[in-house]
Amino acid sequence: MMPTPLLSIENISKSFPGVRALMDVSFAVQAGEVHALVGENGAGKSTLMKILAGVYQPDSGGLHWQGQSIQLRSPADSQRLGISIIYQEFNLLPDLTVAENVLLNREPRTRLGLVDWRALNERTRQLLHDLETDIDPQALVQDLSVAQQQIVEIVKALAIDARLLIMDEPTAALNPTEVGHLFGVIERLKARGSAVIFISHRLDEVFTISDTVTVLKDGQHISTSPAADLTREEVVRRMVGRQLQDIFPPRLQAQGGTPLLEVHGLSNDRLRDINLQLQAGEILGLAGLEGHGQRELARALFGIEPIHRGTVQIDGQRVYLRHPEDAMRQGVAFLSDDRKMEGLALTLGVRENVALPNLNRFSRFMMVQHEDERAVCGQIVETMAVKTPGIEQPVRLLSGGNQQKTVLSKWLISQPRILIFVEPTRGIDVGAKVEIYRLIHQLAHDGAGVLMVSSDLLELLGLSSRVLVLREGAIAAELAGAAATEESVMLAATGVHG
Ligand SMILES: Nc1ncnc2c1ncn2[C@@H]1O[C@H](COP(=O)(O)OP(=O)(O)OP(=O)(O)O)[C@@H](O)[C@H]1O
Ligand SMILES: [Mg+2]
Incomplete structure (x- = not known):
C-alpha cells in the first residue's frame, strides 16, 4: 500500500x-x-x-x-x-x-x-x-x-x-x-x-x-x-503533444558591406579593450562564464553602462551611447532577462507595452493613431502567439513566457537594425523557444545584426554565426563554424588553453 x-x-x-x-x-x-x-x-x-x-x-x-x-x-x-x-x-x-x-x-x-x-x-x-x-x-x-x-x-x-x-x-x-x-x-x-x-x-x-x-x-x-x-x-x-525536432534554423552568414556596428578599444570598469564588428545578417554570440563581462558589454552597447575609453561606430559613423535613448535613436533594440526592470510596464496592458517604444511610428502630427496602433499590435501579438485574452490585458497577469513574448513584440514593431538580446529565452518553454529562435533568425536574415548573450550554450552555439568568448572582461577567443563547440568555448572561457 x-x-x-x-x-x-x-x-x-x-x-x-x-x-x-x-x-x-x-x-x-x-x-x-x-x-x-x-x-x-x-x-x-x-x-x-x-x-x-x-x-x-x-x-x-x-x-x-x-x-x-x-x-x-x-x-x-x-x-x-x-x-x-x-x-x-x-x-x-x-x-x-x-x-x-x-x-x-x-x-x-x-x-x-x-x-x-x-x-x-x-x-x-x-x-x-x-x-x-x-x-x-x-x-x-x-x-x-x-x-x-x-x-x-x-x-x-x-x-x-x-x-x-x-x-x-x-x-x-x-x-x-x-x-x-x-x-x-x-x-x-x-x-x-x-x-x-x-x-x-x-x-x-x-x-x-x-x-x-x-x-x-x-x-x-x-x-x-x-x-x-x-x-x-x-x-x-x-x-x-508533438515531437521536438529542427530546434535551430540553419546558420546564417554575414551579408558583407559596411559593418552595422564596429567597436574599437572599448573599456570600462568591467571591460578591457573590446574590439568587435557586427555585419548585417549576422548573429554574433557572446559566451563566457557568468560575471565575465558579456552582460556588461551588451549593456554598454545600449547606453546602460558607461564607456570610459574606445569608440563605437554604427553604419560607419561614430556614435556616443550615453543613454538608452541614444542607442534607440540609432536603431538599436535591447531585450534583457529582467522583464520587470528593463522590459515591461507590468501594470499596463499588452497594447500599451508594445506601443510604448514605438510612439513615433503611430503618431502623425503629434497625434497617436489608436486605430493603427490597435491593428498592428493585434497582428504582432497573433504572430508571436502571445497567449492573452486580449491586447488590453495587463501584462502582470500573463505567464512568464508570455511576458517575454510581449517584450519581443514591442521591439519587432520598431524594425531595429541592431538587436541586442540578453538571455532571450530565460524562463521560456521549449515550444516558445523554437518560435523565438525562428524570429531571431528571421530578423537577421532580413538584414538586421544580432548580438546575443545566453548562458544556455547550446542555444548560443545553435544560433550564432560567430561566437566571441569573454574572460575577465576581455575577448579570450573568437570561434566560428566547426571550431565553435561546447568544448572550445568552455576551454576559452575557463582559460584552460592560452
Ligand atoms: N492573476 C491572473 N489573472 C488573469 N489571468 C491569469 C492570472 N494568473 C495567471 N493567469 C493566466 O492563467 C494561465 C496560467 O498561467 P500560469 O502563470 O499559471 O502559467 P505557467 O505554467 O506558470 O507559465 P510560465 O511557464 O510561462 O510561467 C495563463 O493563461 C495566464 O495568463
Ligand atoms: Mg509560471
Missing part, C-alpha cells in the same frame, strides 16, 4: 476572467521526494503553486495534507503548515538589505524586544554560506544582479524549516555552479524528509534532481510518473 501522501491535490479548478488556468487537476506529492512540475508557458504551473501558497483560492476541488482536509485562506495558513514558496517573479524589497529581506517579519529580537541586527546578519550569513555564495547580508537588494536576487529568494524560502518547499523556476537566473549548490540544498531537504516541488523549463535539471515528474498542459493534468520511467523526448511529447 502507498503511504499517505504529504499533499494530495484533488480536482482543483481555477479560472481568471477569460482564462481557464486549471481544470480538474489531481495528483499527490510524497514526503521526501523531489516532484518536478513541467509544462509549456501558460500551462497553469504558477497558478497551482499560488493555490498551495494560499495566495489564490481554487474555484472548486480541495487539498489534503497528511490525509486531513485543509483550506488555505491566506499565505499565513500555508506557512503554518510548513509550505514555503520561491516565486517566479521576485518578491524582494529593493531598498532593504539582504538580511532584512530574508528574515522579514521574523527578525531575531534582543531581550529588550529590539531587532537583533547582529543575529540577523549572522543567521543570514549562515544560510548564504550553505549555498556557497559570497553575497553580503548587509548589501541592499537593489544593488544585486538578477542571479544574486534569485539566491536571496531561495535563502528566504529556506529560512523557514519547510515540510514542502515550492520552487517556481529557481534556476532561470543561476549559473551552473549556483545550480549545483542549489541541488545540494535540495538533496539535504530531501534527506530530512521534506518534499520539494521543482518547476523548471530545463529538462536536464528536471532529470538530474527529480524523483517524480508531473506534466500539465493547457490547465489539465496529463501525467504523474516516476522520472526513471521517462525520457526527455517523452516529457516534451506530453508537454507539447
